[in-house]
Amino acid sequence: DKDGNVKDSWEKHNLVVNSSRPVLAKHMANRSATPVNKLVLGTKGHIGDNLMTPKTANEGFTAARTNLFAEEEGAFVYNINFTPPSTDNGQAVVVEDDAGAGSTVEVVYANNTITYKVVLAVNAGNGATGTTPYTEAALYAGDDMFCMRTFAVRAKDVSSVIRITWTLIF
Secondary structure, eight states: OTTSOOOOOOOOOOEEOTTHHHHHHHHHTTSOOOOOOEEEEESOOEETTEEEEEOOGGGTOSTTOOSOHHHHHTOOEEEEEEEOOSSSSEEOEEEESSTTOOOEEEEEEETTEEEEEEEEOTTSSOTTTSOEEEEEEEEEETTEEEEEEEEEEEEEOTTOOEEEEEEEEO
């Protein structure tokens, strides 16, 4: 919550999508300098009206995905764009949909892993009604989705923050 108390916690592996392969190949061939630089939260990663049941491969949650279900359907998404620190681990420069809301992204690289610690601030991502039911998230490198996850609803309003720790292991 907004006072730092953990109300809910869960851990699950993400789906590394097919578009991540060309992103990595371009980096390795020195053809691109675009890092993972965006987290997008979406509202259509669930089955039908049941916000507690995440979409699976049966509903199209596969490695062939190139964007979130909400992006595909023109539904609400929240973008947190960031510029990772250039040399050391630390805070990224954040530009988000709710300008000046105060969300943060910390990037930590160590021992073949990159960890993104994202905090969606109290005044960020609450949507037009003041509460947003997020059920999917993805990391992007520029416009290319790198990995994605669907999950049971996590409601966001002004009484809460959402903390996401996303680790990529190579």
